[in-house]
Amino acid sequence: MNDTNMLEITGLSHGFAARPLWTIDQLQWSGQDMVHLRGDNGSGKTTLLRILAGLDMPSQGRVRWRLEQAWLAPPCPGRVIYLHQSPYMFDTSVFDNLGLAARWHGLARSDAQQQARRMLAWCGLEKQGRQRARSLSGGERLRLALARAWLLKPRVLLLDEPTANLDALAIAEVDALVADLSRLGCAVLLSAHHTSLLTDRCRRRWQLVDGILQESVLVASRESERVLR
Numbered sequence: 001m002n003d004t005n006m007l008e009i010t011g012l013s014h015g016f017a018a019r020p021l022w023t024i025d026q027l028q029w030s031g032q033d034m035v036h037l038r039g040d041n042g043s044g045k046t047t048l049l050r051i052l053a054g055l056d057m058p059s060q061g062r063v064r065w066r067l068e069q070a071w072l073a074p075p076c077p078g079r080v081i082y083l084h085q086s087p088y089m090f091d092t093s094v095f096d097n098l099g100l101a102a103r104w105h106g107l108a109r110s111d112a113q114q115q116a117r118r119m120l121a122w123c124g125l126e127k128q129g130r131q132r133a134r135s136l137s138g139g140e141r142l143r144l145a146l147a148r149a150w151l152l153k154p155r156v157l158l159l160d161e162p163t164a165n166l167d168a169l170a171i172a173e174v175d176a177l178v179a180d181l182s183r184l185g186c187a188v189l190l191s192a193h194h195t196s197l198l199t200d201r202c203r204r205r206w207q208l209v210d211g212i213l214q215e216s217v218l219v220a221s222r223e224s225e226r227v228l229r
C-alpha cells in the first residue's frame with residue numbers, strides 16, 4: 001500500500017446468484033492518470049463502477065478511497081460521483097437543475113444562481129436554460145450532469161459509458177468538459193466499449209477479461225502498452 005494512492009482495492013469479488021463475475025486481488029490508483037475501463041458486454045464494468053461508488057456492495061473484499069487525509073469506504077457522497085450514460089434529471093428547467101445542485105452544496109440563493117449561470121455557460125447550454133431538463137438530448141443531458149457534478153467539487157468521477165449513443169460532435173463537447181474537470185484535479189475513470197477522443201486521454205487501461213482485471217499503462221505511444229498485471 002502506497003501513500004500516493006487515492007484508491008485501494010483488496011480481495012474484491014462480485015457475482016450474482018452464486019455466478020462469479022470478476023475478482024480483483026489488488027489494485028491501486030493514484031488518480032493521476034485517467035482510466036479507461038474496458039470489457040465485453042456483461043463483463044461487469046457497470047457493477048464495478050457502482051461498487052466503487054458505494055451504490056452496491058461487493059460479495060467480498062474491500063474498497064477504500066483517500067480523498068483527503070483519511071481512508072474512507074464508499075459511498076463518499078459528493079466526493080466520488082457516479083454518472084450513468086443517461087443521467088437522472090430533476091424535473092425542472094436546465095437552469096434550475098444547476099441552481100438546485102448549488103443550493104444542496106450549501107450556497108445561498110443568490111450565490112447558487114450565480115454559480116448556475118457560470119456552469120450553464122461552461123457546459124454550453126445557455127440557450128437551453130429555460131428548457132425542461134428531461135427534454136434534452138443525450139449529449140446535452142450528460143453535459144448538464146457534468147456541470148451539476150462540478151458544482152459539488154468532486155474528487156472522483158466515475159463515468160459509465162459516457163460516449164454511448166453520442167455522435168462525434170457530442171463526444172467532442174463532452175470530452176472538452178471532462179478534460180477541464182481533469183485539469184482541475186478531478187480523477188476520472190470511465191467505461192467505454194469504443195475508443196474515442198475521450199478514451200484517448202486515458203493513459204491507464206483496466207480491462208475485464210474472463211473475470212480478471214488486467215491493467216496496462218500507455219508508456220510512450222499506443223503501440224508500447226505494457227501489461228502490468
Ligand SMILES: Nc1ncnc2c1ncn2[C@@H]1O[C@H](COP(=O)(O)OP(=O)(O)OP(=O)(O)O)[C@@H](O)[C@H]1O
Nearest residue numbers: 016017021039040041042043044045046047048161
Ligand atoms: N442485479 C442483478 N442481478 C442479477 N444479475 C445482474 C444484476 N446486475 C447485473 N447483473 C448481471 O451481471 C453481468 C454484468 O453486468 P454489468 O452491467 O456490470 O456488465 P457491463 O460490463 O457493464 O455490461 P455492458 O457492457 O453490456 O453495459 C450481466 O450478465 C448482468 O446481467
